[in-house]
Each structure stands twice: as C-alpha cells, then as structure tokens.
Amino acid sequence: MASISLQNVSRHFGDFAAVDGVDLEAASGEFVTLLGASGCGKTTTLRMVAGLEQNTGGRIVIDDEVVSDAARGAFMPPEKRRLGMVFQSYAIWPHMTVFDNVAYPLRIRRRPKDEISQRVKLALKLVEMDSFAARPAPALSGGQQQRVAIARALVFEPRVLLLDEPLSNLDARLRTQTGDEFRALQKRLGITSLYVTHDQTEAMALSDRVVVMSKGRILQIGAPEEIYRRPNNRGVAEFFGSPNLIAATARASRPLADGLFSIDVEGDGWSGQCQASEGFSPGTVVSVMLRPENMRISDGDAPAMSWKGEVTASVFRGAQRSLSVKTAAGPLNVDISAFAHPAVGSNITLVADEAAAWAMAT
Ligand SMILES: Nc1ncnc2c1ncn2[C@@H]1O[C@H](COP(=O)(O)OP(=O)(O)O)[C@@H](O)[C@H]1O
Ligand SMILES: [Mg+2]
Incomplete structure (x- = not known):
C-alpha cells in the first residue's frame, strides 16, 4: 500500500484559487477524509491526486514517486498512477451484469480471459458480491451497486482508493450501513483511502483522520475525536452540530x-x-x-459554571x-x-x- 503526500498544492481557475496551498499526508493504510461545505475544494483536491486535474502549484507524491510537480512541469497521467476511483453516481452500466461491470476496465485493456475471470472473482469476493456475479446491474439495491463500483475500483489492485461522496445517493439508513461495511473492508485490505464528504457524521464514523476544509484551505487536521472535542477555531467547532x-x-x-x-x-x-x-x-x-x-439541567446544584x-x-x-x-x-x-x-x-x-x-x- 502507498502513502500520499500533498505539498503546498494549489489549483487556480483564472484568478480564483479553488485549492489554496494544501499540505496533507496520508500514511500507508490510512483512511483520510476531506470534509467541508460544498464548493470548498474537496473534489478538485481529489481530482488532482487522481491526475484528472493538474495542480497549478505544489507537488503531489504517491509513495516515493512524484506524480505531479507544478514548478518542474512534471505530470504523470491518471492511468499510470494506479489509483482506484469511486464517485457519487455509481457509474455502473445498467445493460451489463455485475461480472461484466467489474471486468470492463480489464477488457478495454485487453487482459487475458483467465486473468480477467480471476481478478473479477477476487474483487467481488472482497466486497461480498461474488454470489451476484451473473445479476444484471439494475437488479441490485443502491448499496449493492456501490459495492460493485468499489469492486471495479479494486480490480486493478490500486495503490490508493479515491472516493468522492460515494454514499450520498443512498438513503440515510443504507448510507450508515454501507459506510460501516466499507470501513471494515478498508481496514481488512489496509488500503490507503482518500475520501470526500460534506457529511460530518460520516467523516467521523469512517476516518482515521479528518481534514476540515473551507474556501480551498485546510482549517484543521486530526482524529475525529480531536476535531470534535478540540477544534482549533470557531469555524471547525461550528461545522459539527x-x-x-x-x-x-x-x-x-x-x-x-x-x-x-x-x-x-x-x-x-x-x-x-x-x-x-x-x-x-x-x-x-x-x-x-x-x-x-x-x-444538563441542574438537580438543585448551582456550581460556578x-x-x-x-x-x-x-x-x-x-x-x-x-x-x-x-x-x-x-x-x-x-x-x-x-x-x-x-x-x-x-x-x-x-x-x-x-x-x-x-x-x-x-
Ligand atoms: N473547471 C472549473 N472551472 C472553474 N471553477 C471550477 C472548476 N472546477 C471547480 N471549480 C470551482 O472550484 C471550487 C471548488 O470546487 P469543488 O472542488 O468541486 O468543491 P467541493 O467538491 O468541495 O464541493 C468551486 O467554487 C467550483 O465552482
Ligand atoms: Mg465535490
């Protein structure tokens, strides 16, 4: 598994800094969540790690490999970065079976049949969907569809998983359940994960560390309990409840x-x-x-506080x-x-x- 390092990373669109000097390290096997209101730069940050967006400032390093360095004009394209991605829309194809959905990225890269079969079975097993291989994708619940999307991201044995609001299309109960399942899977695989959400509860329940963002910048990084109990400013405090x-x-x-x-x-x-x-x-x-x-309401006592x-x-x-x-x-x-x-x-x-x-x- 791999570590991720963002060093003073920025993304400007014209004069506007969507991401502004972000410093962030995710250790190998760690689950790190970018948390912030809509428009604060979470997706842009994730897309820069993926290589779908080019940073206009700073460096991004995966393991010991510099995948992007704005100052040197170095940029590794997304397909070379060996990352798995899961997005909000399930983006699984309705006209295909579960197996074919997961096999798709291997087929377009013309992998041998045996290898495809083996890898797809393994990936489906990891998300406990192996018994659904022959099912048409629309005959799955939202949570199951999201598990197929995760299997498809895992089929390449990526170094890192990038997830952008993967649960936000699910209803509240399924969101909690799928989130808990995903956290268990992530722990079992020990796969470094960079996760994006605007939902504080989800961020706290899933993450090893939470990165609270606002207006393209990081307000605070810490373990969920640290962020919740010991915010370093009012902005972070008010983000939770x-x-x-x-x-x-x-x-x-x-x-x-x-x-x-x-x-x-x-x-x-x-x-x-x-x-x-x-x-x-x-x-x-x-x-x-x-x-x-x-x-609490006093039961007769009236201490100083x-x-x-x-x-x-x-x-x-x-x-x-x-x-x-x-x-x-x-x-x-x-x-x-x-x-x-x-x-x-x-x-x-x-x-x-x-x-x-x-x-x-x-
Ligand atoms: N291609 C683009 N061109 C111009 N502005 C963009 C582009 N992509 C994102 N932005 C702006 O950057 C800011 C951050 O967007 P985004 O990273 O999608 O936020 P989040 O995922 O936190 O909701 C927003 O103000 C958005 O409008
Ligand atoms: Mg977003």
Whole structure:
C-alpha cells in the first residue's frame, strides 16, 4: 500500500484559487477524509491526486514517486498512477451484469480471459458480491451497486482508493450501513483511502483522520475525536452540530502534561475551568465551547459554571430532547433525556460538564 503526500498544492481557475496551498499526508493504510461545505475544494483536491486535474502549484507524491510537480512541469497521467476511483453516481452500466461491470476496465485493456475471470472473482469476493456475479446491474439495491463500483475500483489492485461522496445517493439508513461495511473492508485490505464528504457524521464514523476544509484551505487536521472535542477555531467547532460558544475572559493558564492547557475563565455571572490547545495571557477574550450534550439541567446544584435561563423551545428527537434556553450568556442549546420535558417558558438552571469545556481564541 502507498502513502500520499500533498505539498503546498494549489489549483487556480483564472484568478480564483479553488485549492489554496494544501499540505496533507496520508500514511500507508490510512483512511483520510476531506470534509467541508460544498464548493470548498474537496473534489478538485481529489481530482488532482487522481491526475484528472493538474495542480497549478505544489507537488503531489504517491509513495516515493512524484506524480505531479507544478514548478518542474512534471505530470504523470491518471492511468499510470494506479489509483482506484469511486464517485457519487455509481457509474455502473445498467445493460451489463455485475461480472461484466467489474471486468470492463480489464477488457478495454485487453487482459487475458483467465486473468480477467480471476481478478473479477477476487474483487467481488472482497466486497461480498461474488454470489451476484451473473445479476444484471439494475437488479441490485443502491448499496449493492456501490459495492460493485468499489469492486471495479479494486480490480486493478490500486495503490490508493479515491472516493468522492460515494454514499450520498443512498438513503440515510443504507448510507450508515454501507459506510460501516466499507470501513471494515478498508481496514481488512489496509488500503490507503482518500475520501470526500460534506457529511460530518460520516467523516467521523469512517476516518482515521479528518481534514476540515473551507474556501480551498485546510482549517484543521486530526482524529475525529480531536476535531470534535478540540477544534482549533470557531469555524471547525461550528461545522459539527450546534455548539454553544460562550464569551469569557481568561484569568490564568497552566500547562497540562499532554500538551494542553488548563484555563481559568470568567464570564458574565459564571466562571470555571476549561482546556485549550494554547495558553492565554490574563485578560484575553476567548470563546468557550460547550456542546449541547455537555450540559444538563441542574438537580438543585448551582456550581460556578452554570446559567439560569428560560426554556424557549423544546424538540423531541427520539434519542434525546433538544432545548433552547435564553440566558444572560445568550441562547444556549442543550440536549437532555427525551423522557424529561421541562415546559416551554419554565425557568431552569443549566450546568456544564467542566471536563468538556474547551476554550479557543475568538
Ligand atoms: N473547471 C472549473 N472551472 C472553474 N471553477 C471550477 C472548476 N472546477 C471547480 N471549480 C470551482 O472550484 C471550487 C471548488 O470546487 P469543488 O472542488 O468541486 O468543491 P467541493 O467538491 O468541495 O464541493 C468551486 O467554487 C467550483 O465552482
Ligand atoms: Mg465535490
């Protein structure tokens, strides 16, 4: 398997930088996901790795091979890069059987019959679709069609798999199931994968590391839990759900053992301790992130990190209930047990889980 390295990679269309100085490494066997809103440059980045788009700046290296170097005008065409690709539209041919769909790329390259048969069987086995070989492609569910597309990408034994929103045509339940299956397959094969999605939940569930992008640039790279719990700015924090970002003033900072810092903060009528990735000099205004699931309704206690407020909205979501609460610190979002149902208009006190409080520069 192979590693992928993007070094200061850019793609300009005229004056517009669709991708702007991206630095990114995927280790051999790693599952790395590019995550960001529509138009942030994910597909363009993937297409440059594939060689379907030429980078106007920087270098792309697969294993130790420079496949593109803008400064030297070096460019290896896509068919020489040995990559497997899966896209949003299944792009499997409806008039062919499953077998013929997977065999197609080998046939157009005029591989011997025996080799084709062997490789197709192996690829179909990998995605557990070998018993469907004779089926016409339209007689498959969306998830099965996507597995055929993955088998077709694997049939060349690619060094790397590139996947662009491969699940977004599936309905919600199938998306989760197919995603989980694909993750298991990727782990089993140990194939380096670069995956693109705009869906945060999908990115967190599948990836070893997530690359959060915005406007052609990388905002943060990290393991899913790191990105979710320790965003390095508000943009990343707000990309996942609806976190509370509460203004406060840093009073003191102490380094912790693991490279993090403990920060004493004071807000309007509350105070407490947060963690942060940096120390702040006393008096610095910071944003304290508390996710809705990191707050609860007080059962009589009123610690320093708590807010009095009035319930303004209550939404039943099955697994939990989401409340909006009007407080002096602004409106706060809280997820509570679906069995609790404080009335809209009632006054409550919200208590934060201090261990989850995360401070960022504003
Ligand atoms: N061939 C092109 N010519 C001009 N602009 C392009 C071209 N391809 C992509 N773009 C622009 O580059 C930006 C990034 O596009 P894309 O990589 O497709 O985003 P994403 O996949 O994150 O939705 C968008 O603003 C898009 O309109
Ligand atoms: Mg795209």
